[in-house]
Amino acid sequence: MEKLRIGIIMGGMSSEREVSLNSGRNVYDHLDGEFYRGVPIFMDADSRFWIIPWQLISQNTTVDMAEHLEAEARAIAYEDLKDEIDFAFISLHGKYGDDGCIQGLLELLRIPYTGPGVLASALGMDKHVQQKILRAEGLDVPRSMIVRRQDWDSDREAVMRDILGGFAPPCFTKPIREGSSIGVARIDDANALAQGIENALAWDNAVLVEEFLDGVEFSAIVLEQDGEARALEVTEIHPQSAYYTYDDKYMPGRCRKFTPPRTIPRDRADAIKAQVVRAFHALGFRSYGRIDGFLLRDGRILITDPNSSSGMAPSSFFFEQAACAGMLPSMMISRLIENALEIHRDKRGPL
Ligand SMILES: Nc1ncnc2c1ncn2[C@@H]1O[C@H](COP(=O)(O)OP(=O)(O)O)[C@@H](O)[C@H]1O
């Protein structure tokens, strides 16, 4: 039997390209060789695809990787991708990666891919729109306000007054479409607010200002199995910093994570599982997703960050929760491929 050629796409153009590289090489390493043949594909900073020799995936950064491309890798035009792979495992994160852009390209090329389609991927990226949808679905989300660049540029004093009227510090500022805590700031006094908005505007043209949530942060992977989406075990997060920063997420030994949760009571963990599955369906996610939020001191569960994909480094929530369910990394990766093949077989028009 011919092995299915799985193109693992990593790198990309977003602020999360280094995170993507870590996910991609880990997926490559754990692909079940009995059924699949991995084809590592690097997306460079100019959105070109390169088929890279496996030896290159151990490069430390996307910049190191890029230096080797001309001599050691093979550039490939988008339209030729379908001659090289049968399936795309999207290990990209962030803009142009899990926001619907690559998904649209793969739809046009008729290549099945992991995760949800164009719309749900775009929703997974847009913190403003996803809050509206979740709220309409009856789920609890943080109180928030959007600040657009043109308003900020034309009358920042008025915007500041508006914000301070409804969101007295502590509050959070964040770009509407980023990930890995990039551009996020915790604002502890009014003097820091303008800087928080400016920092977030460096990443997007709109900023979300959110009420500060006082409670325990959690992350929950939802996985489709046997035709039903279910949450794996919930992870409770105890960051080392004032909030869960980029360094807390990716620097070894920074942050403590507990799966199953340590302080969240069992009945609350079960309630979290039920809520994240509702959020998963409300946003149209498919196959898997990672849905994060807070259990507040008053017992309320708030969804803050639903993601249509997940980081897949060895100690990611994805593999930690899978391990808790007795699933090896290779089993999870095969599950995502099998899920996607089934979903793409059944779709009518683009996913
Ligand atoms: N409203 C909030 N209240 C308390 N902490 C928050 C709030 N919003 C974000 N945070 C903290 O900032 C981190 C990053 O914010 P998040 O919205 O999850 O963005 P990202 O998509 O970059 O992960 C969260 O993991 C959490 O620790």
Ligand SMILES: [Mg+2]
């Ligand atoms: Mg987050």
